Amino acid sequence: MIKKILNNPDYIVDEMIDGMVLSHPELIKRVPETGIIQRTHDKKGKVAIVSGGGSGHEPAHAGFVGAGMLSAAVCGAVFTSPTPDQILEAIKVADEGKGVFLVIKNYSGDIMNFEMAQELAEMEGIKVDSIVVDDDIAVEDSLYTQGKRGVAGTIFVHKILGYAAEKGQSIEEIKELAENLIPNMKTVGLALTGVTTPGSSTPSFALADDEIEYGVGIHGEPGYRREKLQTSKDLVDELLTKLLEEFEANSNNRFAIIVNGLGGTPLMEQYVFANDVHKQMKDNKLEIEFSKVGNLMTSLEMQGLSLTLLRLEDDFFLEALKATVDTINW
Amino acid sequence: MIKKILNNPDYIVDEMIDGMVLSHPELIKRVPETGIIQRTHDKKGKVAIVSGGGSGHEPAHAGFVGAGMLSAAVCGAVFTSPTPDQILEAIKVADEGKGVFLVIKNYSGDIMNFEMAQELAEMEGIKVDSIVVDDDIAVEDSLYTQGKRGVAGTIFVHKILGYAAEKGQSIEEIKELAENLIPNMKTVGLALTGVTTPGSSTPSFALADDEIEYGVGIHGEPGYRREKLQTSKDLVDELLTKLLEEFEANSNNRFAIIVNGLGGTPLMEQYVFANDVHKQMKDNKLEIEFSKVGNLMTSLEMQGLSLTLLRLEDDFFLEALKATVDTINW
Amino acid sequence: MDKTEKWINWITHFTEVIIEHKDDLNGLDSAIGDGDHGSNMDRGVKAVKEKIDGADYDELTDLFKDIGMRLVSKVGGASGPLYGSAFISMAKAAKESQEPAVLLEAGLEGVVKRGKADPGEKTMVDVWHPVVNSVKEGSLTQSVIDDALESTKEMKATKGRASYLGERSIGHIDPGAQSSAYLFTTLLEAGVLDD
């Protein structure tokens, strides 16, 4: 059984949320008896961006609640979408009269729960729209399947839409921006270890002492290939080649990137990897105009990381990424 | 052998530094062919705060270089103090004509290398002063020994002295502030796993599947007691009791805290722990006016955390902690 | 016998079976999903039990509505909205009819409307669909349920989390299909379909 610092696996999310709001009362507060974290920031009659999903991905999403980014985040149980009543409540507390825009990661559970909440909110007269993030190219996409998963790219979506909302854009403008953003963003990850949810005794998958797995998800979902551990250079080569294949040829060579630690991989290794990303992008005559490195969308204590590329099709993307915000973890 | 993402253990620090500066060129730059990371920020004729030490503690210290915090950080080999020539160079590039203040963690190696650098810099006519951080109470202190180690509290030292420098305080004022700060700050940690340096095949120490160790250092130094894994509440009770014993009774009940992840422990567990810290401090009628939670002073991929208490004896401490800075990781 | 009693017996029995098989369901979900289907359902049925234990239900619609709302607000993930929608849909149908076939068909519609899965996509629908057809024909037996469940093994998932595995989802029973199999086995055992 993997060692974890906790009291009772059943209350881990509840206690985590309390720990967050007790630690950062100037930025966030909890909606009592819910899994909702809301910013303390005054309402200003702008569109509210609300995100959420299962817990275990910290700092996502509560660490990105604050002025200039998310209005609220809904925390479900570990790796489990929050329920419609919770999402509905978050929509209600976040609304500033200009409507609420939901950022949903593409999992059946998240889609269905957010959809039900959206229906309920609309019945109560709140304007709601949403975008489904599906940046993980490890999974084959098709019209007839669930499609790709939403992973680390979600953080860029929060940042860019949060900036648009802060700038006073309408919900329709934000929807258009989101629809322009999603197709330009791709992510793929790799793991050195599996992940064990609190209270369970076995990891999602087990890798040998010299093995890695490409294409894992952020909930312990297995990936597309298992191999011997490679050098950082070779890992970057595999991920970058795979990512670049997914972008249509185009004269725009400007990108923003995320090197996202999955939870158990130290920053030192993330920066060694980032160094190889920068070098190989340069070799490909591609420019990186913005980099974010660190544990942003994690999978509990999993060792590994993911690489996200966002093509900067719209100058607004870069402007939004560079803007300052007042959150715990951006 | 523990799996790590790297190319060659001999170049890991070098490649990490390149990765950092390529990822954040707006904030930091590397002094060519050295392990020195310097802020890009314009010089303004203020005292420069310079820190450094062995690598493997990321984001410490390079992640705290930037306006309002460190002027430069010197990165040694993994867990090994940088050499005097490197520190001297950092002093030279950081100096804005008002002198350079060194933040040194209390290890023989760091002390001796920084001391040699200080002597060399003074010979070149640069005003240099320094403070030795020794916040780790796990180690018994005595006039005749090396004394206590410098650990996570170092981050508060960077923040508070960085603010003083930014405010235009003289090197003498900064020295006085530092001497007032250090005795009010105590830290103690615990580990769930040992740590393996890149290129070596065995961890610093091995813990059984149900064991933890209290009082470990940030370089895999063993601690003061080994026990079965406890609940978060009991862990907090042990650490907090030990910390509070070290503070002299005094009517000032206001504290700032750091819950510092050692690298492999996810934020979820850190916040569960932080929640228990807040509750037990309250039970002790002690107030927490500022909390910092996250991986700040790590020990590669070690699982575990440390707790730092800073008694807010001077209102300036809190003002300094709350001030905004422009760094990658504060 | 009270008209809601058989149905309450069913749900009570289903609750016990889910709690008993929590780890098995987590195990099935670990193979092709995220390993939490047992924990999710366990949380849900316990919340349902807490709500209906000791309560009096004169009308089936109230019973089903309470079950559906509890599942929706306690389970989360994919199975919460799906099972929840099934019971909410049954609650609506129960205003007009008491017929098991009519009610269960409404339940299936609820699942399909929410999850948009067709038969053959390796989901709970692959149990619900043949079972509801058999109920309509008055021919539901344990072996219909077993066969439906078993059939998910050789399917390739194209909906739900298991779809991320593509071909590698083949060879494993779908966890939601397993929990649905428990639902219908306990339905048979509770005698809901007997007249």
Next chain:
Amino acid sequence: MDKTEKWINWITHFTEVIIEHKDDLNGLDSAIGDGDHGSNMDRGVKAVKEKIDGADYDELTDLFKDIGMRLVSKVGGASGPLYGSAFISMAKAAKESQEPAVLLEAGLEGVVKRGKADPGEKTMVDVWHPVVNSVKEGSLTQSVIDDALESTKEMKATKGRASYLGERSIGHIDPGAQSSAYLFTTLLEAGVLDD
């Protein structure tokens, strides 16, 4: 024979022995320190070798200065400044004398000035100190070195990283004492003390 030759042979031989025992030194340091003493010294002696290989030294002072500067700027940690200070101090003394006893005594002074350790604190000083005394008396033998090294085992560390272990440092040989033992064994073997 050139007056620097014996000394160069010594350092060359020391370099080989350190490289050979890198893992052993790391192992000793793992028990009571941070496990890097072998890697640190390995990095240092290789840098020294690179500097002095093929170079011509007429004066001992230049040789020792190059060795000291290389160690200071390549080793880091505690042992870098200590060994570095030893050789820089020897370089200063070599301007006045060629006597091994005088030079090594200056080396010891360099170590003590930098590290402020007294004998008995479980550091390299516990090898340097008795060895230098024996050299002064003309009585250095391998067993003096061995005994000095062995004596660190039962000491409790009060300087350096091992001091954090307090009582638990007892029972282990000090890594810096071990590398210093290699230094003096190779000194004997290189015949530096022979006339």
